Amino acid sequence: MQTRGPSIWERMLSIDRRILYLLLFANIVLFLLLPIRMRAAVSPPVQKFYDEIEKLQPGDLVMISSNWSASTLAENQPQLEAVIRHLMRKKAKFTLISVEAQSRDISYRLASRLTPEGGYEYGRDWAHFGFVTNLIVSIKGMVNNLPDTIKKDVRGTPVSELPLLKGITSLRQYKMIIDVTPSATVPFWISYAPKETKILYCPTSVMAAEAYTFLDSGQIKGMITGAKGAQEYEQLLGIVGLGTRFVNAISFSHVLIILFIFLGNLALFMNRRQMRQEG
Amino acid sequence: METLWLSGLAQYQHAADNWFAAILIAVIATTVLVSIAIARSGASLYIRRIPGLDAIDEAIGRSTEMGRPVTMIPGMTAFGVVAVQALTIFKYITKQIARFATPMRLLTGDATVYAVAQEAIQDAYNEAGRPDLYDPDAIRFLSDRQFAFASGVAGLIQRERVAANFMFGEFFAESLIFAETGNIVGAIQVAGTISFTQVPFFVAACDYTIIGDEFYATSAYLSREPVLLGSLVGQDIAKLLFVLIAITGAVLTSIFGADAPVVKLLGQPGGWDAFFGGGQ
Amino acid sequence: MWQIQNPNTPTGQLILWMIVLGAFIMIMGLVPLLHALPPRGRRAIIVIITFITGLFFAIEFFLPINKEQKNFLTDAIQPAQQAVQVITALALALGTYGLVRLHLRNVVQQRAQWGYSLVLLISFVMMATFSITNTLSEQGLVEKTPLLEQGFKLLFDYTLVQLDAAMFSLIAFYIFSAAYRAFRIRSVEAGILMFTAIVVMIGVVPLGATISPYLPGVANWILTSLNAPVQRAIEFGVGIGGLAMAIRLWLSLERGVT
Numbered sequence: 001m002q003t004r005g006p007s008i009w010e011r012m013l014s015i016d017r018r019i020l021y022l023l024l025f026a027n028i029v030l031f032l033l034l035p036i037r038m039r040a041a042v043s044p045p046v047q048k049f050y051d052e053i054e055k056l057q058p059g060d061l062v063m064i065s066s067n068w069s070a071s072t073l074a075e076n077q078p079q080l081e082a083v084i085r086h087l088m089r090k091k092a093k094f095t096l097i098s099v100e101a102q103s104r105d106i107s108y109r110l111a112s113r114l115t116p117e118g119g120y121e122y123g124r125d126w127a128h129f130g131f132v133t134n135l136i137v138s139i140k141g142m143v144n145n146l147p148d149t150i151k152k153d154v155r156g157t158p159v160s161e162l163p164l165l166k167g168i169t170s171l172r173q174y175k176m177i178i179d180v181t182p183s184a185t186v187p188f189w190i191s192y193a194p195k196e197t198k199i200l201y202c203p204t205s206v207m208a209a210e211a212y213t214f215l216d217s218g219q220i221k222g223m224i225t226g227a228k229g230a231q232e233y234e235q236l237l238g239i240v241g242l243g244t245r246f247v248n249a250i251s252f253s254h255v256l257i258i259l260f261i262f263l264g265n266l267a268l269f270m271n272r273r274q275m276r277q278e279g
Numbered sequence: 280m281e282t283l284w285l286s287g288l289a290q291y292q293h294a295a296d297n298w299f300a301a302i303l304i305a306v307i308a309t310t311v312l313v314s315i316a317i318a319r320s321g322a323s324l325y326i327r328r329i330p331g332l333d334a335i336d337e338a339i340g341r342s343t344e345m346g347r348p349v350t351m352i353p354g355m356t357a358f359g360v361v362a363v364q365a366l367t368i369f370k371y372i373t374k375q376i377a378r379f380a381t382p383m384r385l386l387t388g389d390a391t392v393y394a395v396a397q398e399a400i401q402d403a404y405n406e407a408g409r410p411d412l413y414d415p416d417a418i419r420f421l422s423d424r425q426f427a428f429a430s431g432v433a434g435l436i437q438r439e440r441v442a443a444n445f446m447f448g449e450f451f452a453e454s455l456i457f458a459e460t461g462n463i464v465g466a467i468q469v470a471g472t473i474s475f476t477q478v479p480f481f482v483a484a485c486d487y488t489i490i491g492d493e494f495y496a497t498s499a500y501l502s503r504e505p506v507l508l509g510s511l512v513g514q515d516i517a518k519l520l521f522v523l524i525a526i527t528g529a530v531l532t533s534i535f536g537a538d539a540p541v542v543k544l545l546g547q548p549g550g551w552d553a554f555f556g557g558g559q
Numbered sequence: 560m561w562q563i564q565n566p567n568t569p570t571g572q573l574i575l576w577m578i579v580l581g582a583f584i585m586i587m588g589l590v591p592l593l594h595a596l597p598p599r600g601r602r603a604i605i606v607i608i609t610f611i612t613g614l615f616f617a618i619e620f621f622l623p624i625n626k627e628q629k630n631f632l633t634d635a636i637q638p639a640q641q642a643v644q645v646i647t648a649l650a651l652a653l654g655t656y657g658l659v660r661l662h663l664r665n666v667v668q669q670r671a672q673w674g675y676s677l678v679l680l681i682s683f684v685m686m687a688t689f690s691i692t693n694t695l696s697e698q699g700l701v702e703k704t705p706l707l708e709q710g711f712k713l714l715f716d717y718t719l720v721q722l723d724a725a726m727f728s729l730i731a732f733y734i735f736s737a738a739y740r741a742f743r744i745r746s747v748e749a750g751i752l753m754f755t756a757i758v759v760m761i762g763v764v765p766l767g768a769t770i771s772p773y774l775p776g777v778a779n780w781i782l783t784s785l786n787a788p789v790q791r792a793i794e795f796g797v798g799i800g801g802l803a804m805a806i807r808l809w810l811s812l813e814r815g816v817t
Contacts, residue, residue: 390654495800
């Protein structure tokens with residue numbers, strides 16, 4: 001007795017995953033290269049983020065905790081670039097700190113590349129504290145005695161000798177903390193940073209889901225979520241950065257995934273129908 | 280434990296910063312301890328069925344039939360409460376594995392967990408009466424770098440074509456790499472995590488997923504020890520207490536407004552200072 | 560109170576070395592003592608040490624504080640956390656030793672797939688050599704030669720960083736295959752899951768706003784009004800579960816791995 005081969009619906013249900021990967025790859029490359037620009041609807045968390053930085057006065061001091069490495073570059077780099085540009089626009093001064101060596105190097109190089117655009121000088125307008133091994137201990141230490149906790153910056157200069165930090169002895173003197181991270185480090189800032197210092201958050205899209213509770217309760221004042229959030233933020237700033245360029249690929253990848261979800265369900269439905277008819 | 284307590288009280292490093300929260304912790308602790316005492320005195324306690332945990336024995340049986348190993352992954356969990364719970368679960372699994380002499384691999388991304396896991400797994404084999412089956416090389420510390428660990432685990436799962444994959448602990452972005460690789464080789468996968476953000480990936484890629492505090496209930500479910508069951512009942516009572524407080528707070532705030540003394544006492548930072556009007 | 564006064568003076572240095580030596584002797588004495596004890600005696604010591612160390616943190620938390628937000632135990636928290644870091648570093652050395660031993664044995668005995676072990680060992684030695692030398696050169700202890708600079712750049716910037724990014728980007732592809740397989744309407748709940756996922760996926764990207772101005776609002780509502788409360792509920796349960804587990808460990812009621 002001849003057995004029939006798999007129907008088209010059965011083949012669709014068990015499609016080789018390599019075909020899916022190839023299609024996604026082609027989709028991403030195509031839409032990265034195509035110069036399509038779409039306007040985003042700015043979400044409330046991003047608007048809040050923007051508004052908080054807009055409230056900064058020239059000379060206000062901001063702490064940027066940059067904990068991302070190459071793996072989350074696509075999401076965190078656009079965020080950090082946009083944040084630094086906005087801070088420079090407001091003439092706010094900032095210091096960077098990281099919790100691992102790779103993120104220290106990446107954020108230091110990024111800031112060194114961007115800061116000349118705003119006429120910022122290292123030591124006078126911005127500095128990098130290098131990396132710390134224990135974030136909780138470091139935050140507590142910076143609240144009590146910042147120069148004693150950090151001691152030297154990434155270039156080996158004693159922190160107390162930096163013009164930027166003249167008279168700064170505690171994290172309490174910072175107006176704002178911005179956490180750019182793919183990890184769950186913001187609860188530590190919320191728990192141990194001074195209550196009067198505002199906290200803003202730049203997570204990857206995956207980590208954003210668990211931050212809405214902090215946003216709701218006011219423990220963080222604003223949030224930029226991944227590359228998509230960076231694109232909304234860039235739109236508010238009126239610049240075209242990495243976020244704007246990446247978001248096309250993201251948008252149309254979502255469309256491709258949704259299309260295949262529909263196709264998968266169609267195949268499931270048609271296959272069941274066929275089996276009932278044969279049945 | 281300190282981090283757990285302190286991170287649970289946002290911005291409060293001491294009880295004096297928010298006495299209400301501190302009292303709540305003490306009440307929860309007391310509830311748990313009283314429930315443990317009741318359980319120890321012989322009370323019969325009910326625990327509902329958790330399908331993912333019932334599937335553990337089925338998965339081990341399948342591995343044994345296929346002659347392929349079982350992998351146990353506590354993830355990048357740093358040593359602490361979560362890691363201890365994960366290792367407790369893996370100890371149970373190892374005792375089941377020892378009955379059938381199924382090969383196993385325990386892969387960690389934290390060196391402290393690796394050190395403790397070696398002792399725990401050796402104990403498990405001893406308790407199962409099969410100390411000869413213990414192989415120190417089956418417990419491996421791969422790397423503490425997230426994606427180096429992920430690639431090591433993925434490679435091992437693919438090369439050894441594991442038949443069952445148990446992932447319990449705290450996971451981050453690497454979770455989908457583990458789960459999907461296990462899916463590619465056709466392994467039965469049971470995952471349990473407290474990491475809320477990774478639950479969708481496990482739900483999509485694993486056969487069974489244990490969410491949230493079901494993870495902490497696992498040891499009670501598997502062992503049925505009175506202490507653990509009592510603790511579970513105490514946790515549930517504490518959760519009911521939270522629900523009542525939330526409802527009470529919502530009703531009181533709706534009726535009296537957010538500035539009422541009783542609302543400030545319950546919810547505002549500053550503890551007694553806020554209540555007496557002198558605080559933040 | 561918990562810090563050595565004037566550690567840079569000869570007396571301070573002497574006290575420091577005496578403390579280090581004393582701790583070393585105590586630990587070296589503790590290990591054979593623990594081995595010599597019967598299991599019940601060993602367990603008793605572990606239970607006592609666990610209880611006292613947990614009690615320290617509990618008491619420090621509950622004791623009243625002064626205007627500086629401290630009580631007499633607060634200054635001891637930092638040394639205690641530093642002690643944990645020391646233990647973590649020792650464990651890392653142990654883990655690294657275990658890793659190298661395993662793969663060295665694979666290569667020497669030419670076990671199955673020993674080629675991968677060889678690659679690991681070579682990479683390990685190269686990366687460790689260049690990283691340590693680079694760190695020493697940053698501190699001025701070793702000369703920074705062009706070979707060192709280029710080698711470190713090749714291994715770190717051009718290999719490690721890129722491999723990290725490549726592994727992370729696998730997730731995008733895995734999500735596609737997982738979503739294609741998982742989002743099938745096999746039940747009412749699965750249908751709701753699929754529909755919600757599609758609305759959020761389209762609503763959060765600019766394309767959603769282009770399709771309909773209401774989509775971003777709906778997606779945001781799902782994230783903030785459905786997702787966030789559920790997450791809070793789960794986090795409450797997890798927090799209570801963690802607290803209960805911590806109490807059991809502190810009081811040695813948890814027999815799991817102890």
